[in-house]
Amino acid sequence: MARTLPEWMYPPRPSGWEADDLDRIPELPRHTELIDGSLIFMVSPQRSWHDRIIRRLTSALEDQAPAGHTVEARMTITLGRADRPEPDVIVAAVPYDPNRTNFLPEQVTLLVEVVSEESRARDRETKPFKYARAGIRHHWRIEDEAGNPVVHVYELDETTHAYVPTSIQRDKLAVTVPFAIAVDLSALAR
Known part of the structure; x- marks a missing residue:
């Protein structure tokens, strides 16, 4: 069974994500970082x-x-x-x-x-x-x-x-x- 990602998870351009994109995607999990154009989700529980x-x-x-x-x-x-x-x-x-x-x-x-x-x-x-x-x-x-x-x-x-x-x-x-x-x-x- 293939899973498809939600539309918002696909980069909006071929060059990847940009810093301003983080303010425009309401579905992003809290504490999402952008490093080298890639989204980093901080979803693991913290101690x-x-x-x-x-x-x-x-x-x-x-x-x-x-x-x-x-x-x-x-x-x-x-x-x-x-x-x-x-x-x-x-x-x-x-x-x-x-x-x-x-x-x-x-x-x-x-x-x-x-x-x-x-x-x-x-x-x-x-x-x-x-x-x-x-x-x-x-x-x-x-x-x-x-x-x-x-x-x-x-x-x-x-x-x-x-x-x-x-x-x-x-x-x-x-x-x-x-x-x-x-x-x-x-x-x-x-």
């Missing part, structure tokens, strides 16, 4: 740990972000025609807009990926490369280390257009860029 870290980190960053910044969880960023990934947390130097559906690289101050089993390769390899090429200066990757969040902090090297690690932080997170941030990491997972 409670993943969701808790995102929610609590988003709240901590909202409390500490400078005026005029907004913090969003699970919102896409348009990196180019064929790329619109969805980081777990975005801090952007723009005011809150209730109608916003995505951010542009020049608006983003910090991106955070909380690694899950399903997205491990994308979160560690594909997405950081694309974020760096788009010029986003600050990127964090959070890994699960025996139930505790460990933050890998990266900063963009302007010469190479690649991220360089600046620290790996456990228990307490303390950074001065992109702005002063202090987070009790052990409390995020409790």
